[in-house]
Amino acid sequence: MHVVGRPLRGVGFAATILVCLTVAARAHPHMWVTVETTVLLDKGNLTAVQHKWTFDESYTMTALEGWNKNHQGDYDSKQLAELAKVNIDGLKEFGYFTYIVLGDMAVKLGEPQKYWLEYKNGVLSLIFTLPFAQPIAPSRSKDLTILVLDPTYFIAFEFAKANPVRLAQGAPKSCKVTIAELAEGSAEARRLSKVFDELGPGLGYTQISSISC
DSSP: OOBOSSOOOSSHHHHHHHHHTTBSSOOOOSEEEEEEEEEEEETTEEEEEEEEEEEOHHHHHHHTTTOOOOTTSOOOHHHHHHHHHHHHHHHHTTGGGEEEEETTEEOOBOOOEEEEEEEETTEEEEEEEEEEEEEEOGGGGGGEEEEEOOTTSSEEEEEOSSSOEEEOTTOOTTOEEEEEEEOTTSHHHHHHHHHOGGGOTTOOSEEEEEEEO
């Protein structure tokens, strides 16, 4: 793998991100992340997404190398908190790999909130919330599309098999979430690529979620 540009900095996932996004051309996935996303509401409006990213066993082993578990079989909460911050700081440069489109406009996101790392069943999960810069009324969410994607395809983001994208409690009953595979070259792929130039014209075969109320 040919790496150009910036030197590595940080540790763990942040370091991996810096490697993958300085690759000169698209690569096959070298890291797998399972995604669960909850769309949050406040006063009836859509206000944020809360991600839960569960990393593969290989990354988990690398990130926790040299760490010791306590007598309860858990890792030190302070260390996990520090690693969570490193992850969040490293993700900022790349927009947290989160692309949200309302109609033909990109939805601007704020700084991440309430983030932490969880160790369970032998793997690490990063949980964090990305607020929308402006609340979205359900009546405007007909064409709200959410992608979690590494445009270089070095990291493979895949939705969880069961209920991967959901609306938080209090959402209008008329709101529905649809999960679909994006066909390369389709009108939808062209639309999303146009909104996010960095996704490139070859955007395709990517899982997307759409919310319609």
